[in-house]
Amino acid sequence: MTTTPPALAINNLRKRYGDVEAVKGVSFTIDKGDFFGFIGPNGAGKTTTIKSIVGLLNFTGTIKVFGHDVITDYREARRRIGLSPQEFNFDRFLTVEEELSYTAGYYGIPRREAQRRITQLLKRFKLTDKRTKRTENLSGGMKRRAIIARALIHEPDILILDEPTAGLDVELRRELWTELSRINKAGTTIILTTHYIEEVEMLCNKVGIINKGKLIAFDEKERIMEELGNETLVLHTAKPIPKRILDGVDAYIEVEGKRTRFTGKGMKQKAKALILRVEKSTPIEEIDMQRESLENIFVRMTTEGTAHPEGKS
Amino acid sequence: MNWVGLSTVIHREVTRILKVANQALFPPVISSLLYLAIFHFVIGKARGQSTEYLAFLVPGLVMMSVVNNAYQNSAFSVFIAKYSRYLEHVLTMPLSYRELVLGILAGGIVRGGITAGSILIATAFFVTPQIHSIGAVLAYFLLACIIFGSLGIIIALWAEQFDHLGVINTFVLTPLSMLGGVFYSISVLPPTVQFLTLFNPVFYLVDGFRYGILGSNDAPLWLGALVLGVLAAACFSLTVHLMGRGWHVKE
Ligand SMILES: Nc1ncnc2c1ncn2[C@@H]1O[C@H](COP(=O)(O)OP(=O)(O)OP(=O)(O)O)[C@@H](O)[C@H]1O
Numbered sequence: 287m288t289t290t291p292p293a294l295a296i297n298n299l300r301k302r303y304g305d306v307e308a309v310k311g312v313s314f315t316i317d318k319g320d321f322f323g324f325i326g327p328n329g330a331g332k333t334t335t336i337k338s339i340v341g342l343l344n345f346t347g348t349i350k351v352f353g354h355d356v357i358t359d360y361r362e363a364r365r366r367i368g369l370s371p372q373e374f375n376f377d378r379f380l381t382v383e384e385e386l387s388y389t390a391g392y393y394g395i396p397r398r399e400a401q402r403r404i405t406q407l408l409k410r411f412k413l414t415d416k417r418t419k420r421t422e423n424l425s426g427g428m429k430r431r432a433i434i435a436r437a438l439i440h441e442p443d444i445l446i447l448d449e450p451t452a453g454l455d456v457e458l459r460r461e462l463w464t465e466l467s468r469i470n471k472a473g474t475t476i477i478l479t480t481h482y483i484e485e486v487e488m489l490c491n492k493v494g495i496i497n498k499g500k501l502i503a504f505d506e507k508e509r510i511m512e513e514l515g516n517e518t519l520v521l522h523t524a525k526p527i528p529k530r531i532l533d534g535v536d537a538y539i540e541v542e543g544k545r546t547r548f549t550g551k552g553m554k555q556k557a558k559a560l561i562l563r564v565e566k567s568t569p570i571e572e573i574d575m576q577r578e579s580l581e582n583i584f585v586r587m588t589t590e591g592t593a594h595p596e597g598k599s
Numbered sequence: 600m601n602w603v604g605l606s607t608v609i610h611r612e613v614t615r616i617l618k619v620a621n622q623a624l625f626p627p628v629i630s631s632l633l634y635l636a637i638f639h640f641v642i643g644k645a646r647g648q649s650t651e652y653l654a655f656l657v658p659g660l661v662m663m664s665v666v667n668n669a670y671q672n673s674a675f676s677v678f679i680a681k682y683s684r685y686l687e688h689v690l691t692m693p694l695s696y697r698e699l700v701l702g703i704l705a706g707g708i709v710r711g712g713i714t715a716g717s718i719l720i721a722t723a724f725f726v727t728p729q730i731h732s733i734g735a736v737l738a739y740f741l742l743a744c745i746i747f748g749s750l751g752i753i754i755a756l757w758a759e760q761f762d763h764l765g766v767i768n769t770f771v772l773t774p775l776s777m778l779g780g781v782f783y784s785i786s787v788l789p790p791t792v793q794f795l796t797l798f799n800p801v802f803y804l805v806d807g808f809r810y811g812i813l814g815s816n817d818a819p820l821w822l823g824a825l826v827l828g829v830l831a832a833a834c835f836s837l838t839v840h841l842m843g844r845g846w847h848v849k850e
């Protein structure tokens with residue numbers, strides 16, 4: 287039995303610009319079919335990592351795409367990658383159609399097949415009526431869709447999207463989510479960077495958090511949310527819970543009259559004992575269990591001085 | 600070899616040139632005709648040997664324009680692509696760096712062909728057209744396109760502003776052309792200057808091309824062929840290497 291290589295394997299990636307070390311030894315592996323959310327604050331090193339994968343930067347470390355080294359076996363690696371870069375890089379003298387058809391050509395797709403795919407992609411991305419317009423004259427949102435369509439022209443095995451939803455209106459953003467889910471379900475591995483963390487929570491199965499050039503979290507999204515996220519038990523009681531009951535409870539506690547919130551790690555497991563303890567003194571009317579959003583976890587992990595509870599009061 | 604990819608690079612280059620075909624056509628034709636007119640009226644008539652001199656002049660003028668066009672074409676094409684970031688897109692494509700450079704050079708060859716052809720046609724009205732060896736004409740034409748097209752790519756990768764492209768034109772190409780035996784046979788030069796001319800690649804291009812047209816040459820043909828062959832191979836390999844390294848493009 288042959289084991290198929292991972293879609294993307296990054297090993298000890300380092301990149302220095304002058305005296306700024308933008309990426310400081312990042313390693314991770316993405317499996318085929320993953321939808322990977324790569325998140326981090328501005329300047330964390332996301333684009334630097336992506337540019338290294340596609341061959342636009344000199345770096346140290348090794349990067350393999352489906353087993354093909356991106357330096358020594360660059361043509362095979364690049365055949366598999368579709369890239370939608372953060373900054374537009376169209377030929378400003380070309381129309382949308384020409385832009386896509388030249389790109390198809392670079393990938394070695396014969397003309398007739400390219401035309402078929404272009405028609406299809408323009409339809410999918412609602413650009414059919416912009417077919418003969420120059421890319422320069424498109425709106426920001428249209429350019430974004432055009433560049434994603436261009437990244438899909440060769441039906442890549444791994445689609446890399448650097449902030450694809452930046453500058454899209456709400457409706458277009460939702461349409462793109464649907465489109466990306468479909469592409470991923472059809473078997474394409476996707477790497478997505480974005481500053482909208484809720485997109486990652488909704489779409490991705492794997493999450494990496496990068497901060498100041500270091501990968502500070504990397505796992506299945508569910509595990510990250512379970513292990514790094516806090517849970518909050520909300521109790522609505524008939525009257526405020528007496529202070530002596532709350533003292534000594536191992537949680538961050540917020541009291542708003544008859545509603546009390548207990549936040550901490552593993553609150554789900556602790557909930558039963560806590561409920562029993564409260565019930566002895568105060569009747570409980572409603573119990574609610576909340577999970578911390580990925581966005582909250584992200585903000586907590588990437589900002590110094592915790593604005594949010596760390597599990598203890 | 601990614602044939603569809605290579606032909607796509609060529610297609611894009613050629614389409615780009617055809618959009619600005621008048622630039623490849625009119626300026627070189629007009630300047631060549633002006634040279635012919637000036638030398639005919641001022642020098643030629645005085646010495647009473649105009650016809651012979653004009654025939655001598657034509658291949659040099661053609662080669663001078665070919666050198667210029669080959670350089671300009673790849674320099675502008677690559678610089679504009681670099682400036683608009685399109686070069687970054689192309690550099691993420693599964694094209695080998697050799698295919699990429701070949702494709703860009705092919706554009707220069709087409710543009711040089713338009714230029715050379717139109718000068719030859721335009722001057723045919725004043726000088727009896729002739730071709731001594733079509734093989735030599737094509738060979739020296741291609742060598743010029745490879746050497747100066749490669750130089751154009753290298754300069755475009757290096758350049759940070761448009762002005763930088765012109766600097767090479769003014770300080771390298773023009774002097775090399777003017778001193779490259781376009782307007783005179785080097786046999787009229789003092790021995791030291793004659794010797795120095797042997798280090799000027801444009802001289803060999805002009806000399807070889809003139810042989811192809813008229814059948815006469817100043818330097819031994821084997822020497823020119825050797826110098827130009829080695830230079831073309833070196834320029835091409837260096838360009839492919841620098842493109843692969845992403846010289847001044849990749850950080
Ligand atoms: N060309 C460059 N020259 C010098 N420094 C750079 C260059 N590109 C990026 N950097 C620096 O490297 C660091 C990482 O930048 P990068 O673009 O990878 O961040 P990012 O995570 O993509 O941020 P954003 O979310 O803002 O796009 C930053 O400190 C940035 O200033």
Ligand SMILES: [Mg+2]
Nearest residue numbers: 332333334372
């Ligand atoms: Mg970025």
